[in-house]
Amino acid sequence: DVKVTQSSRYLVKRTGEKVFLECVQDMDHENMFWYRQDPGLGLRLIYFSYDVKMKEKGDIPEGYSVSREKKERFSLILESASTNQTSMYLCASRTGTPTYEQYFGPGTRLTVT
Amino acid sequence: AQRVTQPEKLLSVFKGAPVELKCNYSYSGSPELFWYVQYSRQRLQLLLRHISRESIKGFTADLNKGETSFHLKKPFAQEEDSAMYYCALSGSSGSARQLTFGSGTQLTVLP
Numbered sequence: 001d002v003k004v005t006q007s008s009r010y011l012v013k014r015t016g017e018k019v020f021l022e023c024v025q026d027m028d029h030e031n032m033f034w035y036r037q038d039p040g041l042g043l044r045l046i047y048f049s050y051d052v053k054m055k056e057k058g059d060i061p062e063g064y065s066v067s068r069e070k071k072e073r074f075s076l077i078l079e080s081a082s083t084n085q086t087s088m089y090l091c092a093s094r095t096g097t098p099t100y101e102q103y104f105g106p107g108t109r110l111t112v113t
Numbered sequence: 114a115q116r117v118t119q120p121e122k123l124l125s126v127f128k129g130a131p132v133e134l135k136c137n138y139s140y141s142g143s144p145e146l147f148w149y150v151q152y153s154r155q156r157l158q159l160l161l162r163h164i165s166r167e168s169i170k171g172f173t174a175d176l177n178k179g180e181t182s183f184h185l186k187k188p189f190a191q192e193e194d195s196a197m198y199y200c201a202l203s204g205s206s207g208s209a210r211q212l213t214f215g216s217g218t219q220l221t222v223l224p
Contacts (some may be wrong), residue, residue: 033211033212035214042119042199043157044214102159
């Protein structure tokens, strides 16, 4: 059974802080993704990674960066958090075949005050 | 560009009534379509995909390329079907192979 874990369920940070969101998967998946989930907007892709040390921008990369030093771990970084980054952040992983399902983590509810 | 539209943000039906959640897409190639579901306090999970042509929990969805639609249907809704449903599309090449999600429909099945 695939397991995708995220480091925090809830996080509160102040404006301007550097924020790290961690995601770990245990199924040796090549692909990993970071989304943000907002009411009325659905899921929007921030960044994704096809393999270790590889990253691609998604639809809304501004204000975010990512790191993938190991295959099982994909980190999302907010260099200087802003209030408009208050959201639910979802991590997902998948095999290399796009028709296969993405497995999601439980999400991190980030509040920036 | 690929786009997914779910026109209903909220949908309420009574238990035992038929339910249809609408999904329309825009993509110039051959898409792969999916429905994902998120029950209260649970993680997002795959419900079904069009290439499997399967019925999951009584739900079915048919890809209609002429109408560019992939509506989700169930003949008799149950209270446990109450959840947020997302339609998603994967294109056929390059960055289009990433999933594009619709804005979601919150389904409530009333007793």
